[in-house]
Amino acid sequence: MSGANDMSDRGPARPGAGASAPAGPVQPCQWPAREAGGETPETPAVIRELRERFPDLALMEQPTADGIPTAWLPAERALEVLGYLGREAPQPFAMLYDLGGVDERERLHREGLPEAAFSVFYHLVSYGRNADLRLKVALPADGPRVDSVAGVWPAADWYERELWEMFGVDVAGHDRLRRLITPPWWEGHPLRKEHPSRGTEYGPFELPDQLVDEMQEHLRFKPEEWGLPRPEDDPTLMYLNIGPQHGATHGPFRVVVGLRDEEIVHLVPDIGYHHRGSEKLAERQSWHTYLPYTDRVDYLGGVTNNLPYVLTVEKLCGIEVPDRAQLIRVLLCECFRIASHLVFYGTYAQDIGALSPVFYMFRDREILLDEVIEPITGGRMHPNWFRIGGVAEDLPRGWRQRVLDFCDYLPPRLDEYERLLMENSVVRARMVDV
Structure with missing residues (x-):
């Protein structure tokens, strides 16, 4: 029900359909980003703090619809600034809430935004301040690269693996930059715009015996690839594979555990067996027709x-x-x-x-x-x-x-x-x- 509180008002679509925005195309938000160093009385305190701490930093503030303070900064200064926010700042931003990428190459409206083929965003949370902050860096089409922030927030490890896997953005200083969600033999970076979004855009699928053998070999657990000791070097150690099909996992999920007697001393999770590629599915949908896909993000969650x-x-x-x-x-x-x-x-x-x-x-x-x-x-x-x-x-x-x-x-x-x-x-x- 939408459009009005009157129960008889069912909106402009079929009886019972949800109401839409006002008639006419939705106009894109065209907020000009503030130039580096330019401030207004509404400039968030954290942006002022960064400009005082880094007076030579080219920081470009970007107003947003969600009200979260957002600013662009040069990629080469990102690690320095993020390190300050995560560890040195008063009431630091101790939580890395999200880290991801955006393929900007087909963006239609760039008013006030820096030129970028790709961008990487860091969403930070400070419990002491009860505040959020979003920082973004612009990257070129050739050789996009950022520095790892896993040394500041260990949780960045998987986020940065996904960033490289999905967008092809190199992460300098990451010691295990390997695929997280797609299998090791996957070709390409799925969230780049040129990557196919439908199975029918590929050629006919073939599974020759050689590829089957390669797939099986990729599943072989090699402790040295994870910085773990080999059983040959430690006779008290045994690695046990659980999954990806196992009754205790409630879904396709694989975990390799290192056992010493009955104690688990190492654990390596292998996820991605049930990944739906929701972001890629959304690229070929309208705002409204994507709704049925959200039902299935958590198949027990419904609405x-x-x-x-x-x-x-x-x-x-x-x-x-x-x-x-x-x-x-x-x-x-x-x-x-x-x-x-x-x-x-x-x-x-x-x-x-x-x-x-x-x-x-x-x-x-x-x-x-x-x-x-x-x-x-x-x-x-x-x-x-x-x-x-x-x-x-x-x-x-x-x-x-x-x-x-x-x-x-x-x-x-x-x-x-x-x-x-x-x-x-x-x-x-x-x-x-x-």
Whole structure:
């Protein structure tokens, strides 16, 4: 529901479709970035701090729709500035919230932005300041390169591997720059614009015996490639491969553990077996037609996957969502949160040896899906029900009683499940003081 709080206002599309932005094409935001050194009374304190700490730094502030202080800086100074922010600054930005790249070569609107074939962004968080900061660097088409910040934030390790893997941006100083999500034999960098986005854009797929042998050889674990000792050099050490298909992983996931007796002394995770390439899929969709893909980011989350996407688009476009639609969104997100947590709790109990809870909790989840979620959205696990600007339609007749009935039904059972697990001697032996 969108466009107005009037329940009869269903927007301009099919009955029940979510309302859109005002008529006419959405005009791109054309904010001129401030020149290096140029400040206004609205300049964020952290930008002023950087200019005082680095007076010769060419720092270009960029206003944004999300309100996060954002600035561009030269790539050759990035490590110096980021090191200061992460370690030396008062109330430092101790958390690297995100690090990624953007292929800028097909950008249509560059007003006020530096020329760049690629860009790398660093999203930082300071708990002491309760503040976010985004820094960006512009890179050329030939030989794009940045310095590793894993020495400042160890979490940058995987982000930088993904940056090289997806965009071909070299990361100087990274000691294991190898593929993280795609297999070792993958060719190209998938998030570059020239990389195919559909399987039909490739030639016919062939799998000769030689390639099969190469694929199998790539899966052979070689400890020396990870800086780990070899069993030949340490007879007390054994490496055990778990996955990628294993009942305990709840999905395709591989991990190699180094064991000494019964103690795990080394662990190397191998992810990517279930990677969907959501960003690449989005490149060939419109803002609206990408919504069904968000349903499947977490296949137990339902509309909770729709929510961050539509909130982002609405913020970028300046769309205000009616109060009623916001309340409906919260109601449905809470329903899916309960459904997802029931699966988590039940399967966790199963993993540690308790079989009854998983059957009880899947039963409760089925009741929630059948009696509340499906009558409201028309779907169960993947309803694709939120819309940019609101939701697909208003709540149906009888929704209130269905929700209240479930609210009466579940709490006594949750108390039973808590006793079933938390007071179980086997469960406590496997969880307490471990």
